[in-house]
Amino acid sequence: MDFSFNQLSAPLAKAIAAQNFTKPTEIQAASVPLLLNSNCDFVGQAQTGTGKTAAFCIPLIEKINPNQKGIQALIVSPTRELAGQIADEMKRLTQFMDIKTTTVYGGVGYKDQIAKLRTAQVVIATPGRAIDLINKKALKLSGVNYLVLDEADEMLKMGFIEDIEFILEIISDKAQKWMFSATMPKQILNLMEKKLDNPKVVRLKKQTLSNDNIEQRYCTLPRRDFFTALKVVLQSEQDIHAIVFCETKDETKRLAERLLTWNKKVACLHGDLSQSQRESALDLFKNRKVQILVCTDVAARGIDISLVTHVINMGLPRKAESYVHRIGRTGRAGHMGKAISFVSPQDARGMKTIEKMINMRLERLELPTAESSKKGNMLREISKMDGLKEAILTKGDDFDVDEIFTDFEDYFEGLSRNQVLKLVFSHLFNIEFRSIDETSRNLKKALAAGKTSPIMKSSRKRRSKFIKEKRNGNRKSKVLQ
Template sequence: MNSFENLGLSEAILGAIKELGFENPTPIQEKAIPVLLEGRSDFVGLAQTGTGKTAAYGLPLLELIEQDQKLPQALILSPTRELGIQIADDLRLFSKNILNLNVVNVYGGASIDDQIRKLRRGAHVIVATPGRLLDMIRRKAVDLSKIEYLILDEADEMLNMGFKEDIDVILSSTSENKLTWLFSATMPNEVRRIAKNYMTDPVEVTVGKANTSNVNISHQYYLLNNRDRYNVLKRVVDYYPEIFGIVFCRTRKETQEVAELLMKDGYAADALHGDLSQVQRDKVMRSFKNKTIQLLVATDVAARGIDIDDLTHVIHYNLPDELEYYTHRSGRTARAGRSGISIALITPRDERKVRDLAKKLNVEFAQLKVPGGEEVCERQLLHYMNRIKEVNIEDNNIGAHFEAINNELSELSREDIIKKFVSLEFNRFMDFYKNTPDLNMKSSTQKRAQKTHESVDSNEDRMFINIGIKDGIDVPRLLTLIHKQCGVRGKNIGRVDLKGVFSFFDVEKEFTNEIVKGFAGAVVGDRAVRIEVSGDRPSSGGGESHRKGRSSRGSDRGGSDRSRGGSDRGGSKRESFKDRRRKTSDSPRYSERKKREA
């Protein structure tokens, strides 16, 4: 492997990074630094999160800055204030041996007047978030016309966060003669657009396959019922006693709720999201970096500035909607060559999303069983035993009391002492996990296979009816029709398979004759209805079940809407309302989406 000494860096920079523990450059640093040091071309660097992109552009940038010129020569745009703060801190550390080089942070959530004063005192490098910098430009508080180097860090994330228009305005405020360096973990079309519109024949360097995940990350998931999500989170955290990680949530509200629940249950946790003040956010981050906090519960945006090398786990409380978000989340762990674990808590309806992620990222996801109570207790006990073995014994402190301790415990055998010692620490813990339920859920494939197996000798008949989708029939309309014609309620109907001009449905055998008699002479539209018992059984996954506890949809919400309301299906009026409900704000999917957007 190449060394930093061979990349053309000055002694001042080499001395600073050596003190920081930098030994060998990462692949993106090795490829980018020599090119950027020449200061002749635009540049696009694509590398996974956690591969050292800040040093890849920061080190050569510091070499190119002329300290004698007291004006902004470089602008670094960051998607979040946390990442901006981290970048500025890194640059100050890299340049500690360079006299009079000034780096100024510009971001929201802090006094804009203070930031303006710092800029007026002279800034060689500005590290800014787009929103606050745009505010500065409108106030004419900053002059970007002399900028020689523009760096877009985490460009894909800035576009994901809706900064496209802001970036366009900022870029148009800078000199046409500047060099633009773009760094990103992924390369979506919008990032390509920026490169095309604002860069000239950029040198492009890609480390690893585009849009792939760090090979040192182990991707895992647990299949669960939605109502058990928080309990599964606790079970997983307890199973990994030495966990030091981030729990990602979709919304600020969910982030705060999960953090408060964890703290209430005795875990060293806290929340990081956009509703916190800058002072609160700084306090949380200090605690997390000092490991006073074991679990940080965060939104995607808030966590973008977290650059900690020894995170062991990333837990996706809910999977994100976008591939890029999963990549950035998982990239918080397995940094600087270490290994890490990315865990997703999913319901059966998320299985397709996991398969898509696996295919697009070219990784394997391992489905693990949610640990049982006994497994968790065993892991905790072994962890406690290891702590005992590794503890340092201070003879000077305990020696004077050792005889008294021996006398006090003289009547106990070695085995009794061990049992009592362990019980003192773990009685409450083991009582909590005694007889705890199994929180695992079958996958959709397993459930379909089970349903097919159960239906072979079931107490149901398979019915054929010569109307289907082309007759304007959907499941609610068919169930309403059956009830009107025969008086048989939806709760007595099982799996339904809708086809183009015919359909199948299961019905409890005691209602078979009522179904046949009820449809005698019935007409739907201009078609005479024909119904009969069929010998065919449904194929696995071929239809929809409407019996409570057997729904193939909505199982993570405790049963489908039809299942919960099946016994009340008294006529077309109620069914009509349920049909309309899908398209209104009463719809469970609509409500869930609105919660995520809150």
């Protein structure tokens, strides 16, 4: 029988209905019934944005005994942001139930967290803080019946594998262990084999690792021209709310500074920020006070923001698995999204690895022309006047303006309507349009340079050198004979 939310307990079904969720996602439909009806270890493979947080929260809530004191479940996630996201999901799902959940993570003091642990039934923790609290004997796992490891591949990538192995060692053998991961690298498979007891495994079909709601494209050009290409994309889009990924925190800082210099509204997220600074940057982006969030992979884990229109990669990530996590920030909850990757010629092999992993061939991006960039820029600017335009059309002569308007009106005396429009248009856009033309010319040169890969050039040089040396060697050997 197919699983549906109305098969759950009344308070949980009511909480789900309050969020207007009517049909389980693929990972939820496959995982929830299995976890509800069996006492087994479990592994679920699903990408970010598929509803996997609810896939483990729902059965966990059903299994928690609200009347039993003490910690019954521990959920481990790689970052503070992701831990906060899970906590928010638990809060929404338990709004009609009396289940006590608390979150513990680094970067803040211990006192309040330790106090809340005394009454908690479900604990959500980052690996480092969990180990600290275990060592302080504040986080006691003796009564834990359920251990959830979320984003296991990310915890591996961030160097938490030993922390996870430690937690698995001290947790009760009777505790059920559930692990979720977007990808299954070798070390995760080894962990499953060594630490989990004959786990049930649910893997979404390979093609679903790439979200159909995301239009994925790439553009090959020299790394030095990535910023120029980014400018062209940003100039051509009318309504953009984008996350831009860089590989290092230094690259993140430099890019954010360049975008600010270019008068773009931007926030930056990287490992050097304090918790309050990180939250402030995220709030600015969530509330659309800024249109661009520049960040690293690690800093972006756990970001759950609706209507992210674009994910832009300033180069390919070092690990192909990170590509899946990055693009999962867009195309969520049925909305369409775009993923654009700027790729240097040297990264051609990395593209093939990603395409093989997601079982999909990425399309080449045709960068916007100067004309389309200008049009996008113009429409974006004039749309800011939409409210005023509507008010003037509605009120007509009754629309009130400052008395100095008559002096402004006098300035245009003697000009026809068309001439006035040309004057205002040129004043508003000429400088920006000249910049767009220059950017477009530079980009054409960059794209031409990117067509011939330096890898191919260098290999041809090596081959030519080898043949030349071989010929010279043959000549020398003949002389010596």
